[in-house]
Amino acid sequence: MSGPRTGQAGTLTRRAFMIGSVAIAGGVAFGVYQVRKPHPNPLRDAVAQGDAGPAVTLNPYLVIDADGVAIVTPRAEMGQGVQTTLAALVAEELELPWEAVRTLHGPAAAAYFNAAVLAAAVPYPSWDHGWLAAGLRGVAGTAGKLLGLQITGGSTSTADAFVKMRKAGAAARLVLIAAAAARWGRDAAALQAHQGAVLDPASGERLPYTALAVDAAALEPPADPPLKPRAQWRLLGHSLPRVDMAAKCTGSARFGIDVQLPGMRYATVVANPYLGGHRAGFDARRAERMRGVVRVVDLGPAHGDALAVVADNSWRAFRAAAALDIDWRPAPDVLGDSAAMLDAMADAIDTLAADATPRDDGDVERALRIARAEARTVIEAEYRAPFLAHTTLEPPAAVALRETDRLTLWCGHQAPTLLRDLAAEQAGLAPAQVDVRVQYLGGGFGRRAEVDFALQAAAVAAALPGTPVKLTWTREADIRHDVYRPAAVARCIGVPGRDGLPETALLQIASPSVIRSFSARAGLPAMGPDKLITEGAAMQPYRIPNYRVVGYAPDSPVPLGYWRSVGASYNGFFHECFLDELAAAGGVDPMDMRLALTRDYPFAQAVLEALRALCGWDTPLPTADGRRRGRGLAMTHAFGSTVAQVVEVSDGDDGIRVERVHCVADVGLALDPAIIEAQLQSGIVYGLSAAIMEAITFKDGRVQQSNFHDYDALRLARMPDIRVRILQSGDAPTGVGEPGTPPSKPALANAIFAATGERIREYPLNRHITFA
Amino acid sequence: MQPARIALTVNGQRHSLPLEPDMPLLWVLRDELGLTGTKYGCGIGQCGACTVRMAGAPVRSCTLPVSAVTGAVTTIEGLGTAAAPHPVQQAWIDTQVAQCGYCQSGQIIAAVCLLAEHPAPTPAQIDAAMTNLCRCGTYARVRIAIARAAAALGAATGDRT
Numbered sequence: 001m002s003g004p005r006t007g008q009a010g011t012l013t014r015r016a017f018m019i020g021s022v023a024i025a026g027g028v029a030f031g032v033y034q035v036r037k038p039h040p041n042p043l044r045d046a047v048a049q050g051d052a053g054p055a056v057t058l059n060p061y062l063v064i065d066a067d068g069v070a071i072v073t074p075r076a077e078m079g080q081g082v083q084t085t086l087a088a089l090v091a092e093e094l095e096l097p098w099e100a101v102r103t104l105h106g107p108a109a110a111a112y113f114n115a116a117v118l119a120a121a122v123p124y125p126s127w128d129h130g131w132l133a134a135g136l137r138g139v140a141g142t143a144g145k146l147l148g149l150q151i152t153g154g155s156t157s158t159a160d161a162f163v164k165m166r167k168a169g170a171a172a173r174l175v176l177i178a179a180a181a182a183r184w185g186r187d188a189a190a191l192q193a194h195q196g197a198v199l200d201p202a203s204g205e206r207l208p209y210t211a212l213a214v215d216a217a218a219l220e221p222p223a224d225p226p227l228k229p230r231a232q233w234r235l236l237g238h239s240l241p242r243v244d245m246a247a248k249c250t251g252s253a254r255f256g257i258d259v260q261l262p263g264m265r266y267a268t269v270v271a272n273p274y275l276g277g278h279r280a281g282f283d284a285r286r287a288e289r290m291r292g293v294v295r296v297v298d299l300g301p302a303h304g305d306a307l308a309v310v311a312d313n314s315w316r317a318f319r320a321a322a323a324l325d326i327d328w329r330p331a332p333d334v335l336g337d338s339a340a341m342l343d344a345m346a347d348a349i350d351t352l353a354a355d356a357t358p359r360d361d362g363d364v365e366r367a368l369r370i371a372r373a374e375a376r377t378v379i380e381a382e383y384r385a386p387f388l389a390h391t392t393l394e395p396p397a398a399v400a401l402r403e404t405d406r407l408t409l410w411c412g413h414q415a416p417t418l419l420r421d422l423a424a425e426q427a428g429l430a431p432a433q434v435d436v437r438v439q440y441l442g443g444g445f446g447r448r449a450e451v452d453f454a455l456q457a458a459a460v461a462a463a464l465p466g467t468p469v470k471l472t473w474t475r476e477a478d479i480r481h482d483v484y485r486p487a488a489v490a491r492c493i494g495v496p497g498r499d500g501l502p503e504t505a506l507l508q509i510a511s512p513s514v515i516r517s518f519s520a521r522a523g524l525p526a527m528g529p530d531k532l533i534t535e536g537a538a539m540q541p542y543r544i545p546n547y548r549v550v551g552y553a554p555d556s557p558v559p560l561g562y563w564r565s566v567g568a569s570y571n572g573f574f575h576e577c578f579l580d581e582l583a584a585a586g587g588v589d590p591m592d593m594r595l596a597l598t599r600d601y602p603f604a605q606a607v608l609e610a611l612r613a614l615c616g617w618d619t620p621l622p623t624a625d626g627r628r629r630g631r632g633l634a635m636t637h638a639f640g641s642t643v644a645q646v647v648e649v650s651d652g653d654d655g656i657r658v659e660r661v662h663c664v665a666d667v668g669l670a671l672d673p674a675i676i677e678a679q680l681q682s683g684i685v686y687g688l689s690a691a692i693m694e695a696i697t698f699k700d701g702r703v704q705q706s707n708f709h710d711y712d713a714l715r716l717a718r719m720p721d722i723r724v725r726i727l728q729s730g731d732a733p734t735g736v737g738e739p740g741t742p743p744s745k746p747a748l749a750n751a752i753f754a755a756t757g758e759r760i761r762e763y764p765l766n767r768h769i770t771f772a
Numbered sequence: 773m774q775p776a777r778i779a780l781t782v783n784g785q786r787h788s789l790p791l792e793p794d795m796p797l798l799w800v801l802r803d804e805l806g807l808t809g810t811k812y813g814c815g816i817g818q819c820g821a822c823t824v825r826m827a828g829a830p831v832r833s834c835t836l837p838v839s840a841v842t843g844a845v846t847t848i849e850g851l852g853t854a855a856a857p858h859p860v861q862q863a864w865i866d867t868q869v870a871q872c873g874y875c876q877s878g879q880i881i882a883a884v885c886l887l888a889e890h891p892a893p894t895p896a897q898i899d900a901a902m903t904n905l906c907r908c909g910t911y912a913r914v915r916i917a918i919a920r921a922a923a924a925l926g927a928a929t930g931d932r933t
């Protein structure tokens with residue numbers, strides 16, 4: 001295979017001359033005309049603008065030109081392999097050979113709405129397929145379509161695409177066969193799609209899709225074509241070579257930061273270091289005199305009074321930015337100390353009304369009253385988790401070009417339609433005048449659902465009309481001006497029963513609302529309780545007689561964002577460490593305890609049983625080398641998937657070593673096992689890095705960390721051996737990008753307890769124990 | 773510092789550019805020569821995304837002033853192409869190492885230098901050489917790919933002797 005296999009729909013326009021037929025209605029149809037009516041096919045415009053050579057679009061996921069078929073994979077490729085798996089959904093039904101598959105990200109368009117990301121927000125556990133939960137999911141998905149949100153997040157991409165992209169491939173196959181039948185004057189039922197062509201098995205004649213596309217585009221595709229049974233899949237269910245791999249291993253993959261345009265200038269931004277502070281004045285004269293500096297742009301109050309320096313080289317922009325003399329002033333009334341912020345969160349449990357109580361089984365008050373009256377063991381524990389940064393390895397970067405009545409943005413982004421709309425508003429343009437060209441993301445993790453850096457690039461470009469501007473944040477800016485994973489506090493009370501199993505468990509969790517913080521920035525409505533505050537603690541597949549999970553949503557001066565696995569990233573730690581405490585107090589084995597508590601949830605039991613075998617739970621760990629060893633277990637159900645992990649640690653003179661991680665994940669249906677394995681490993685490394693060493697702290701209203709020397713992550717030398725086993729209990733895929741993260745932190749903390757007897761209720765754990 | 777004409781050889785091509793002597797090599801490669809395969813990650817030599825090969829050894833180009841460049845520089849673009857990858861790149865592709873891919877130019881350059889020095893590296897040598905940060909956590913496959921590349925390069929050397 002040679003040459004790039006991925007690209008942008010815009011690049012096709014050069015050889016495009018005609019457009020195709022009706023767009024395929026996607027996953028959700030809810031009986032209302034406006035909702036049933038598909039969004040217009042955005043490729044029609046892209047393809048119609050061209051002036052030479054034939055290209056045809058059959059639906060929003062396909063473009064056929066003289067070079068073959070290109071599949072539009074309208075989700076951000078941030079490493080999770082989504083473009084490969086989405087392309088495979090179409091290629092499977094279209095009978096395309098994998099070697100021939102090309103992908104395009106496609107334009108920002110409402111047709112690529114993500115129904116699953118909103119459906120996942122309904123307040124029912126994902127295993128609840130009852131009429132009310134399913135109905136609400138349908139309504140939420142319909143609303144997602146009406147809003148036209150094209151979002152990559154919530155580990156929803158394959159779940160969202162699973163039916164609609166296969167249907168797109170199947171519908172295209174049927175019109176291509178019909179076109180061949182008409183061309184040959186034969187019965188369509190006697191023809192087959194095979195290896196990128198229509199084949200007449202009787203005569204052996206073949207017509208490639210490229211020769212049939214123009215005819216096929218004139219035909220009305222079936223709205224609801226039948227899909228192949230799973231037993232006939234030749235691509236899905238198999239580990240495929242990723243479409244982005246060769247480019248990423250040869251330096252030719254283009255990330256947002258790599259976009260180059262003729263006459264381009266290079267910019268960076270200096271933003272207010274104080275939470276809620278302001279700028280009293282600035283002196284740019286020294287910076288403006290420096291070599292290569294084009295100008296200094298005051299981005300104004302809409303960008304927090306940030307200043308941008310534009311130069312003819314990124315390094316010159318960085319240097320001049322450092323030479324700006326800016327009088328930043330802190331806000332007088334803002335709580336600017338993270339330790340105090342966490343104390344205030346703990347206080348909120350006593351002083352605030354509950355935001356939501358998503359689980360309330362039995363009678364917790366009565367059970368605690370009786371337990372205390374009987375002087376039984378009552379375990380009380382407070383857990384804490386810090387603010388965290390995303391630190392995508394590609395720092396925030398975007399290229400913007402403002403022309404008369406037009407704005408073009410190039411960057412990696414997880415929510416391009418949102419960016420398009422907000423950029424249009426800022427520029428005083430209509431959304432149709434803004435073109436967002438999504439590039440590869442050098443990591444997403446939720447950071448690139450934010451619009452800040454791209455809107456800054458657009459604002460700088462507005463000051464230099466006609467000149468493309470690449471805006472790059474320094475790593476220091478990234479760490480100090482992230483939207484952070486919120487800190488959180490959990491107050492837990494539990495009682496082991498007479499059989500040793502937990503009889504009562506109360507978790508009160510306080511954390512400021514990410515949804516409200518994000519929605520306020522994005523101009524989106526945020527109504528009702530924030531389900532994410534308790535996500536990963538509520539709706540776990542456990543039966544405990546008296547079991548309540550309560551969320552509290554204190555305000556926070558810190559801007560908050562979606563961070564890989566969001567609420568589950570701290571709730572997995574709180575819930576699973578506390579269960580481990582209850583097991584110890586009840587004198588029961590943590591694995592036996594969870595198997596007993598999951599008796600109503602066979603899918604969770606299967607995960608635990610598989611993990612027990614995988615990690616050799618019942619075999620003692622070696623002690624011959626004199627190091628103390630321990631295993632820790634944790635399980636979290638999140639993003640529709642159930643993931644359980646056992647971490648093995650050893651403790652010696654040099655401290656704690658993380659030796660091994662065993663992971664069993666039920667992902668519903670595994671579309672690409674090698675990609676899923678990589679995602680689970682990735683989620684584990686991301687979680688362990690945070691658990692061991694990461695924290696963002698504030699002092700006097702400023703972030704104290706600035707770069708990888710004080711905000712690091714695991715490197716290869718400390719990387720544990722990770723073994724993954726994938727289970728499939730369903731007939732549709734569930735999330736894989738995020739659910740590896742939540743159980744990794746508690747499994748590690750529980751392993752440290754098993755090895756050392758030390759119960760650590762706060763991370764990063766290196767505040768309390770030394771790691772080798 | 774005042775600009776001076778600075779000569780350097782990158783991927784076999786000689787360049788002579790008027791540059792501040794303290795401009796880090798990274799920004800010469802990316803913004804002056806348009807070689808964007810080498811990445812900016814931290815600017816302080818911590819993450820390794822900017823790793824290039826200079827006179828056979830890995831260097832962090834984000835902290836190396838262009839005036840301190842003392843030998844021929846090889847970037848990821850100088851190793852191989854998608855159509856004709858270097859054996860280490862081929863091992864990376866066969867192992868399906870990359871996720872987001874942003875760190876992989878630096879990882880691959882570091883591995884090329886490691887294997888040049890230690891054709892059959894021990895786990896300790898791999899740990900010591902592969903210090904690059906990967907936020908996607910691809911380390912397990914990096915290890916596999918290094919073993920695969922070592923085997924391929926060793927076999928190729930064996931063929932020639």
